[in-house]
Amino acid sequence: MSDAPATAKSASDLTQPVGPEAARSDWALRLRVNSEYVAIPLLAIAIAAALFALFLLAIGKSPVDFVSYIWRGGFGTAFSFQNTLQRSAPLILTALAVAIPARIGLIMIGGEGALVLGGFAAAVLAIPMIGVLPPLVALPLMAAMAMIVGGFWVGVAGFLRYARGVNETISSLLLTYIGIAIMNFFVEGALRDLSNPNKPSTRPLGDAYMVGKIPGTDVHWGFAFGILLCILLYLLLERTTFGFAARVTGGNYRAALAQGLPVGKLIVACSCIAGACAGLAGFFEVAAIQGRANASLAAGYGFTGILVSFLARHNPLVIPPVAILFGGIVAAGGLIQRRMGLPDATVQVLEGLIFVVLLTSETLYGRFSIFKPPAARDRP
């Protein structure tokens, strides 16, 4: 920006002091402006929590009990917190599957389908390898397979968006239903493990092919890979020309076209990255939790991931803390169900309520002068 012509600078820039003092006030200014993006989502969560408390009171349950069970079931002890971290791993990855397309201007909600198909593909690939290849070779192959299949699945929605103008929100959700149907088709048919009569599943991977825990914890490696991907994708979005081009496309599609950016490739690439993240979540669900592919893969992580990404304002670095919060709520779901006699959909109601209030809070941006730079305050 240093070589930009002086005329391009706004009036407020010219009135700012120069030198180290400027750097300091610039930092304070950015803090002030950016704190709006923290304060408003927090306010939204607070309002949603208050509404949910009223809801619980209306049906004769205690909100205090609810909070204490969330704390006990999700965060209170080392055991429950590790369980929470474990549950947050797929949420981090499926939230990335929403966040990356969101930065290029797409509302992609096909994470659940990519998770299911990715996990299924990993399990299918593993079956002929059991006992043939060592786990250190087989597991990366399975993870790669899950990412390729997941990436392809969401990539299709991105490609259709660019090439045919098909609404990506609807098509990605349709692809989710199709993906779940494909898995059920095989799991209840050709690839069913006949020795397991209780639940249609693929053959088990066996202990050797299970992903282990992070040393010193009870948390599987999916969590670490989720954090790593958040950092890598943040750098990709914010520090590379690819990320810059993607954000330009998301900000103004026509300007990106006029600049000659490869819009189609960018859209498909972002969609594929998104699907690969969700596919990886499926791999970890199969290879670290379930041990086989079955209908339990469609547990709704892909849908909670949408909420996580929106709460994090599609910023990969903010996704992990938000995912941990919701991982805790999901982890405490069973305890709430048993101790308070509430249906299993309680968590879903809470999530839906937070989501609705959060999106409603979008209207508050720019309304509070406390977040505006001093020079802008007098303007209407």
Add this chain to the structure above:
Amino acid sequence: MSDAILTVLIAMLGGAIRVSTPFMFVALGECLTEKSGRVNLGLEGTLVMGAMVAYAASYHTGSPWLGVLAAGVAGSALGAMHGSICGLPKVNDVAVGIAMMLFGVGLAFFFGKPYIQPTAPRLDSIPLGFWSDNVNLKSALQVNPLFFVGIVVALVLAWALRNTRWGLVVRTVGDSAPAARAMGISVNLVRLLTTTVGGFLAGVGGAFLSLSYPGSWNQGLSSGQGLMAVALVIFARWSPVRCVYAALLFGAAGAIGPSLQSIGVTQGYYFFNAAPYILTLIIMIATSSATHSARDMPGELSMAK
């Protein structure tokens, strides 16, 4: 062999009529909402909510038609919620739709848990196959009155949109909000009303699911019908009458699997279950275009911009 084909075709006819009804109601509701320039993706949640409320109301009152009414009221409430939130500046109607879908489904499962076991009185069908001796045809022509209600709603909606003052107001708001404002029309109020009425219709569609076909309440009742109906409106190019044709086509696609099962073909059950989704996707690919927006699309739709 030809007997088997005939059986499948008759079963598909009956299936098309049965399966198409919820599609039809949701599509008509969405059609009205989109005509005013707003998209409500949350109708999947409204559909499930309508199914649950209808079943519960029918169980408690003993009258399935009161159940249908209750489902419509619940759908209106969800529609009004979507409509009023999207009336605020800077709020994205597609994203709110996703949130309302999750919220509606969550609420329906939450309150619907006690109603999975008991049996509620269902809507009676009209035996239109009385003239035939063919058992299959008789059962295929057991048509629910809601099917005809849906067709009447489509005709009234088509007429009203074209010929009444209200229809003109809705179309103007949908095609150009500035023009509507210049005429002194409250854009947000019109959209709130169309979304509310759209929610009512989607709720009634849900009532059909739980009170007629499949005719029970459980958590797997709807998987994407509400969403497919939204896609169907694009295919029907925002015409209520074409929404009916499109719903029948989707109903037939949805009936392939059960029809084949009726003659003992059980292979590929899950594939045929997926047929409506695949058909929706193919139709969306065929009718969309990268370079220009769809024909007859209301100009204010966020999908059009």
